Amino acid sequence: MMRFYFLSVILASKSTGSVDEDEDQKKLMVEIAVSEHTQLSWILTCMVRLPRLQHLHQWKAKIATQKHGGTVGLLTYPVLQAADILLYKSTHVPVGEDQVQHMELVQDLAQGFNKKYGEVFPVPRSILTSMKKVKSLRDPSAKMSKSDPDKLATVRITDSPEEIVQKFRKAVTDFTSEVTYEPARRAGVSNLVAIHAAVVGVPVEETLQHSAGLDTARYKLLVADAVIQKFAPIKSEIEKLKTDRGHLEKVLQVGSAKARELAHPVCQEVKKLVGLL
Template sequence: MALRSMRKARGCWSFIRALHEGPKTVPAPQVSEHTQLNWILTCMIKIPRLQHLHQWKVKTAQQKQEGTAGLLMYPVLQAADILLYKSTYVPVGEDQVQHMELVQDLARGFNKKYGEFFPVPTSILTPMKKVKSLRDPSAKMSKSDPNKMATISITDSPEEIVKKFRKAVTDFTSEVTYDPVGRPGVSNMLAIHAAVTGLTVEEVVRRSVGIDTAHYKLLVAEAVIEKLAPIKRELEKLKQNKDYLEKVLQAGSAKAKELAYPVCQEVKKLVGFL
């Protein structure tokens, strides 16, 4: 009896405190269906299948240690993100082709066991080329690269971008030529320059006649800075408008929840959770 009275009193004080503190920001709806479907799909896949994926091999080799379970299972979460909304077409880059094959295999495996439920999505290969690392032109540029000098971020300052391009790996030949096999570092500079200017690589090479590679790297840095400038301005503008960002987040989360919840519930019924 005394315990119940204490709980009531505690509840009254919590209510009074809430009134004095005023309204708080309404949290965005949490879309937990992604992790729920991820767990169900994880139970349907064999570990060797995931260890066969190219990115798992690359990441574990880069880390020079045993990979984590999260890294191993991440492609299954990607699959859940796609299948949860019953996507039929998914644009992917070359480095995600294997992951899309996994998504397709999981959809087929689920349908074979529980009936035709998920559409098997078709991958649409995007023409976007890989940007190579500034420190290792044999590898792609990656935000997870432990060497921060290898990657250009949208939020990098102009000074940081210039510094990274100054230290970018090229070679000891001063002429600017495109030869991805023989001169991967310089060729990477040309590919980046062409991408941010909209020019072809051949046109960039023609415009760079007579410029040595040291000076050319600075030209590429300037072109990247110019390309990123309006994006950075928009980011700063959005960061100053937190109310707007919260509204977008809440609206997006609510819409995702609306779409994801019935699909996840049906999956749980099919597998016997409900």
């Protein structure tokens, strides 16, 4: 259950039209504790044509790896994401490059609903994170994913230092020992450079200057060490919080109550407009 708490939370914040929200307004909650998410998701699902969802890149990538095709839940998951965003009348959403297409769906749903029923939802804007996409350590043509069956492909915050070192040692590169940043030609090494730059917080060019003279084998260890140092305080805090189950449950209870307070009137407004009340 504790793992469920850490993985199944979303950030619910009252929209003020500003990207810089007051920290006191941010709450963590388990999504399933707020039924308005699934209610709005169903209403929005009724506004989406099947081909639109089938043409989404992530859907096509997922079903390509599944023996019996994808489930309906997987197909309609982007609509649930849209409900998560629109339910709180969000104006800005930080996303990675792989979620841009899903955000376009969110924007289209907001505009479509507003056109049909009146101005209800702000059309949210995407805020691209500085590192648009973290690639898999085992297949640098694909994004790093927690659901990847190859355990060496994904680095987790909760990994031990030994596990992180092993994963970077096994990272796919090429037969050239020099460290360069050429995503089109040297995807594996370039992925390591991008990760290194992101965790250290410096531009790629500066990262390359610091790694001058290193071969890829030694550079992998350098990147692993940088990731370990970056994750260490976060991992320590996670371990500390896991020992206080009561505190975690209280945080989720407070967050869920606040989320319901914000979500209920919006969901009721939508239901009334579409004729469900």
